[in-house]
């Protein structure tokens with residue numbers, strides 16, 4: 001009725017004003033009439049009235065369509081498009097809309113106008129393995145509960161965003177705990193993340209959702225059109241970029257939505273146990289002693305397409321390196337994924353597309369969890385290096401042998417300091433000899449372990465004797481009275497302490513002695529620290545002792561009547577001891593960096609040269625630069641060459657009393 005009146009009025013008005021239909025007379029002009037404003041009921045309840053120049057039209061609300069009478073009428077979506085809810089959901093038509101109710105075991109993820117698709121909540125289901133971390137079990141039961149509540153319309157359920165936050169809170173705790181140490185747990189963890197993405201992705205409302213928690217970053221893109229989306233989709237977190245096409249994301253069947261997700265884990269510590277699992281795939285590498293390290297965060301890429309074992313077109317992943325390093329002769333990057341069946345990092349189906357010092361681009365023909373692996377090729381021992389080492393070590397051995405003879409038989413210098421030097425030289429002599437003969441005898445595992453143990457013991461012993469020398473110097477300066485160290489105590493420190501360290505090390509990790517390349521301590525489980533930690537302690541302690549000694553010396557020198565000759569002598573001793581500390585300690589500082597696998601060629605050469613010349617340097621410092629020793633050498637020389645005896649008679653006679661009573665300045669101290 002209202003409608004008819006309006007139409008009649010509309011026809012009547014123009015004739016009155018003199019303007020044509022759809023115009024009104026206003027300020028002496030015909031202007032367009034806004035029919036929609038004048039007659040709000042023109043289009044009925046289910047349409048919007050749109051004014052145009054000289055006319056108007058009605059636009060039906062969503063869910064309505066215009067019938068022959070020009071009025072908007074509800075569309076029965078359930079009848080028009082029987083597949084609108086899928087084959088396993090029931091469609092209910094409402095005035096201006098419809099909704100789907102899914103059968104048991106199917107869900108439309110909270111979007112009541114989407115197709116019902118199969119949902120198996122048992123995949124979150126009780127984990128069969130006993131040693132699954134508690135947090136992972138909790139995460140799975142949370143997922144299972146949300147999954148079950150999804151196809152029960154009467155149950156409250158978390159929104160996709162809330163669920164994602166909850167899941168990431170759980171993964172954060174798991175990652176922080178560091179309980180993901182074996183392949184089985186890593187499998188379960190990555191599975192849980194992938195499944196939770198499949199559960200959460202379709203529930204998200206926004207086209208792009210980004211979530212960042214302490215240890216996990218994710219970006220999820222969702223499309224929800226009637227027709228499958230097309231074009232490219234790019235997701236990125238701070239550690240990786242994932243670039244693919246929507247066609248790959250959708251796959252063969254399109255359930256009314258599509259999503260792609262990229263999750264990166266900040267702290268998925270790739271323990272060395274997990275890394276070693278790659279070796280099986282590359283037997284050659286194992287022989288060459290290649291070691292591996294991940295140089296990117298681990299990321300998981302998930303798409304709504306469930307068939308991701310063999311994609312029709314490879315996806316692109318660009319990783320940001322954790323450590324800025326370019327490929328070189330000694331290092332190559334490769335793209336790997338976590339092979340859940342074999343429980344190894346594997347390169348199958350993944351190609352490195354490009355790499356520079358900061359990024360590696362990978363092209364993969366399947367989807368799962370990926371990372372960039374750094375293969376470190378050991379520096380090949382070149383011929384020159386071997387030669388330098390051999391020559392240097394032989395020279396060292398000769399010098400040390402001379403040192404040992406001197407310290408043992410040169411009577412003018414006998415005393416505590418000389419005993420210490422004697423044992424230091426013996427230890428270094430044996431260590432160098434074993435090093436020369438045994439360092440490369442890797443073919444015999446037991447023998448190699450023993451060589452490593454002996455080297456460990458004697459190199460440690462060298463440092464312990466050096467510590468004793470520092471202590472002795474300190475006592476000489478600080479204690480007013482002349483002092484000697486009891487031999488028993490010296491042996492306890494010089495040989496006992498290294499023995500204890502070696503025994504403890506051998507009991508805790510016997511496999512640490514001997515590696516595939518050298519008969520030396522292994523880098524696994526930080527075993528090498530059983531050598532470097534004591535060395536560092538000795539170097540630091542000695543440095544400390546020397547500082548105090550020098551300080552006291554300076555004070556003595558400036559006292560009222562200093563005993564100049566003995567003070568000068570102690571000063572010389574201190575200088576040699578500091579030099580010795582620098583040579584022995586410094587060598588192993590280079591050695592330390594060398595064994596960190598970051599060693600450069602320069603460091604290698606410095607280490608080798610210093611190491612092989614240690615003996616020679618000790619000989620020069622303690623024998624050639626020491627006046628009493630030089631004198632004795634001279635006497636020996638004279639005695640062996642009798643024709644020179646006459647000329648040097650006076651010198652030799654003046655030395656005799658010193659030798660006979662054995663109480664020189666040095667031996668008193």
Ligand SMILES: *[C@@H]1O[C@H](CO)[C@@H](O)[C@H](O)[C@H]1NC(C)=O
Pocket residue numbers: 067068069071072073074
């Ligand atoms: C058009 O829609 C109106 C209002 O819903 C309805 O009364 C009428 O029967 C419909 N006419 C046709 C031909 O479908």
Ligand SMILES: *[C@@H]1O[C@H](CO)[C@@H](O)[C@H](O)[C@H]1NC(C)=O
Pocket residue numbers: 087088103104105
């Ligand atoms: C889902 O739909 C298919 C096809 O109509 C049917 O064969 C199947 O039994 C249905 N599943 C359930 C659980 O109703």
Ligand SMILES: *[C@@H]1O[C@H](CO)[C@@H](O)[C@H](O)[C@H]1NC(C)=O
Pocket residue numbers: 099111112113
């Ligand atoms: C369908 O979902 C919308 C919001 O997503 C909600 O307002 C509406 O009540 C739901 N309808 C049914 C029948 O559940």
Ligand SMILES: *[C@@H]1O[C@H](CO)[C@@H](O)[C@H](O)[C@H]1NC(C)=O
Pocket residue numbers: 162165166169
């Ligand atoms: C996640 O953890 C943060 C901080 O640990 C907390 O503030 C937040 O409420 C947690 N969110 C959920 C959904 O549990």
Ligand SMILES: *[C@@H]1O[C@H](CO)[C@@H](O)[C@H](O)[C@H]1NC(C)=O
Pocket residue numbers: 232234243244316
């Ligand atoms: C993604 O890949 C396509 C095709 O390989 C390329 O054209 C596009 O530039 C890439 N996008 C990004 C952000 O790398």
Ligand SMILES: *[C@@H]1O[C@H](CO)[C@@H](O)[C@H](O)[C@H]1NC(C)=O
Pocket residue numbers: 318354355356357358359361
């Ligand atoms: C390395 O590659 C990435 C991506 O391919 C690029 O964005 C970056 O600028 C490159 N860096 C350098 C130093 O060439």
